[in-house]
Amino acid sequence: MTSGQCVVIIDGMPETAEVLQAVFEPRGHRVxxxxxxxxxxxxxxxxxxxxxxxxxxxxxxRRSKYGQAPRVVxxxxxxxxxxxxxxxxxxIFQYAELIRAVEGLLNEQSSRSRKVA
Amino acid sequence: MSRATLLVIQGQDQGARFQVGDDPIGIGRGxxxxxRLLDTEVSRQHAHVLRDGGRxxxxxxxxxxxxxxxGRPIKSAPLVDGDRIQIGRSVILFSDSRxxxxxxxxxxxxxxxxxxxxxxxxxxxxVSHETSSAAGPSTLFVRPADTSVLYRIAEEAxxxxxxxxxxxxxxxxxxxxxxxxxxGCVLLREIESDELTPVAARHRQSGGSEKMPVSRSIVDYxxxxxxxxxxxxxxxxxxxxxxxxxxQAGVREALCVPMQGRYETIGVIYVDxxxxxxxxxxxxxxxEVFSDEHLRLLIAIGRQAALAxxxxxxxxxxxxxxxxxxxxxxxxxxxHHIKNILQGVRGGSYLIDMxxxxxxxxxxxxxxxxxxxxQGKIYHLVMDMLTFSKDRRPxxxxxxxxxxxxxxxxxxxxxxxxCGVRLDCRFDPHLTDAVFDEEGIxxxxxxxxxxxxxxxxxxxxxxxxxxxxxxxxxxxxxxxVSDNGPGIPADxxxxxxxxxxxxxxxxxxxxxxxxxxxxxxEHGGEISVxxxxxxxxxxLLSWPRHPDEEHRAFDNKxxx
Numbered sequence: 298m299t300s301g302q303c304v305v306i307i308d309g310m311p312e313t314a315e316v317l318q319a320v321f322e323p324r325g326h327r328v329x330x331x332x333x334x335x336x337x338x339x340x341x342x343x344x345x346x347x348x349x350x351x352x353x354x355x356x357x358x359r360r361s362k363y364g365q366a367p368r369v370v371x372x373x374x375x376x377x378x379x380x381x382x383x384x385x386x387x388x389i390f391q392y393a394e395l396i397r398a399v400e401g402l403l404n405e406q407s408s409r410s411r412k413v414a
Numbered sequence: 415m416s417r418a419t420l421l422v423i424q425g426q427d428q429g430a431r432f433q434v435g436d437d438p439i440g441i442g443r444g445x446x447x448x449x450r451l452l453d454t455e456v457s458r459q460h461a462h463v464l465r466d467g468g469r470x471x472x473x474x475x476x477x478x479x480x481x482x483x484x485g486r487p488i489k490s491a492p493l494v495d496g497d498r499i500q501i502g503r504s505v506i507l508f509s510d511s512r513x514x515x516x517x518x519x520x521x522x523x524x525x526x527x528x529x530x531x532x533x534x535x536x537x538x539x540x541v542s543h544e545t546s547s548a549a550g551p552s553t554l555f556v557r558p559a560d561t562s563v564l565y566r567i568a569e570e571a572x573x574x575x576x577x578x579x580x581x582x583x584x585x586x587x588x589x590x591x592x593x594x595x596x597x598g599c600v601l602l603r604e605i606e607s608d609e610l611t612p613v614a615a616r617h618r619q620s621g622g623s624e625k626m627p628v629s630r631s632i633v634d635y636x637x638x639x640x641x642x643x644x645x646x647x648x649x650x651x652x653x654x655x656x657x658x659x660x661x662q663a664g665v666r667e668a669l670c671v672p673m674q675g676r677y678e679t680i681g682v683i684y685v686d687x688x689x690x691x692x693x694x695x696x697x698x699x700x701x702e703v704f705s706d707e708h709l710r711l712l713i714a715i716g717r718q719a720a721l722a723x724x725x726x727x728x729x730x731x732x733x734x735x736x737x738x739x740x741x742x743x744x745x746x747x748x749x750h751h752i753k754n755i756l757q758g759v760r761g762g763s764y765l766i767d768m769x770x771x772x773x774x775x776x777x778x779x780x781x782x783x784x785x786x787x788x789q790g791k792i793y794h795l796v797m798d799m800l801t802f803s804k805d806r807r808p809x810x811x812x813x814x815x816x817x818x819x820x821x822x823x824x825x826x827x828x829x830x831x832x833c834g835v836r837l838d839c840r841f842d843p844h845l846t847d848a849v850f851d852e853e854g855i856x857x858x859x860x861x862x863x864x865x866x867x868x869x870x871x872x873x874x875x876x877x878x879x880x881x882x883x884x885x886x887x888x889x890x891x892x893x894x895v896s897d898n899g900p901g902i903p904a905d906x907x908x909x910x911x912x913x914x915x916x917x918x919x920x921x922x923x924x925x926x927x928x929x930x931x932x933x934x935x936e937h938g939g940e941i942s943v944x945x946x947x948x949x950x951x952x953x954l955l956s957w958p959r960h961p962d963e964e965h966r967a968f969d970n971k972x973x974x
Contacts, residue, residue, distance in 0.1 A: 311833075311871075312758040312784050319765050319780045332872040332900070389753060392764035 309350025367402040418510040425504030438464035455502035519612035563592040571722035582614035595685035602681035642671035642713040673720035758788040798925040808851030816841040833871040842883040858933040861926035869899030892956040902945040
């Protein structure tokens, strides 16, 4: 995990963003919260780790909007056949789990970037 | 003491129910009425329902468009169970039960078994239900009086009733009068056990409480055969030996008919005359009250009553199903929202724990802020639930709307800044005092401002504008809350003020706007919205500057 990476929380509870900001910003990462309808207008998804609150509205078109960006999905969706860039948390999650999941994806992203370089 | 209620069955407040207690119930457009009808055809102080001794009375209070009872204009009239009060475009059903009709019926009906001395009734006339139907009404009910009775019973059968018992009591009253019986009762088969249960009993003389012997063998015969029967010619009956119980009860004639439903016989209607033995003997025992025409009429009544009972049961089943569904929806939505609050508290606790572990005061402070914010969410949730569920009357006092809305904006300023939203407050400096419930309007406006901030949170240049002012036409005060958020889809606009409707996904309880609308309506006002997808939304809260006539008189206006 290198500093300067970005975590984007899309919709959902503001507390999720507040906790992630308190944890990751001191480590040099950016943590932003955006609305789904505003997502992608001025920031590409590929450079970010996304945190999605899926309240049942994550249909195929919405998923395609996020491209291949690694993501943590918080919701009651099935956990079978998850793509490798996706981690899943149940709606009542422990924040330690969320932080571990985000850290994991940031690390993977960082490793990939180094390989490409 | 009877339990009298008023249920709004037509109009804007459809479904609202009010119990008639010792205090009069005011009905009208004015804000101080217990039953407030927001209808331009209703006067501010339109009518009263009050107790006068043991009965309830409806009084017109000099209304412009009149008060109608069962379709007829009245100035003052006693109310009886099932009466329909029409005021403006609203219809209110009056119900007055003595508590439990079934208990009363069970206490007066005496099902006399075959093994008992009293059960020696003799059938002297019978008419099949099917024969009666096949013959058709033109041959059966040639008497206009019969047609009139059937018409009235049919009307009762489709009238709103709060229970099957009340419906059957009204049908019995009409039946007893139509066939000149002294008393009557209805026995229904229990759906599960098939046992006969008394559900309604009436005496022609009100307040009658003497026992009503009903022959079980006759009832069984009627249920089994589907025939209506007439028992008469008592002299041939052994039961009229002196000292026999039925002679003592004075029964001379009885009619018993099946209540033939769509699929099965659901019970019987039984009526009788109770001529005293000495009077009957003095008449030579030849006086007959009931005829076969009465029997045919009663069979038709039994059929209509059965269909009405079936319809009522169907309605009750629907209501029960809908009530359960609504309860399930309420529990699911509240659980969802409480879960979100719990998740927020967990987030705050997590940071506090981390801060304590690392001696990081800044982290602890952030965690505590989250916990406090979620305490506020619980408070608002509880207040919204209380406001929505309670029948409350607003505490109307003259005051400054600008001051109240200023408080709302001040309260929301920190939240707006936290969310990166600019909160722009523009109050009309010339707005004079208005009459309103300060706490209510504060809550109504707060809910709308919170929604607006939520709508633009996370967008670039999020802006929420709050304005106050006066609409000259109608002398209304208004609060307008606008945002430049994503707007509301057209198909959601019509339902956003309904309870548990939310466009906020995870963050919405679906209570806020419903509560705001309730509060505005309590003020005689309204809340409306204009919105375009992608073009933001504008909510307008408006109410009469003087919703209360007493304050209005102060303002030198003509009261309605």
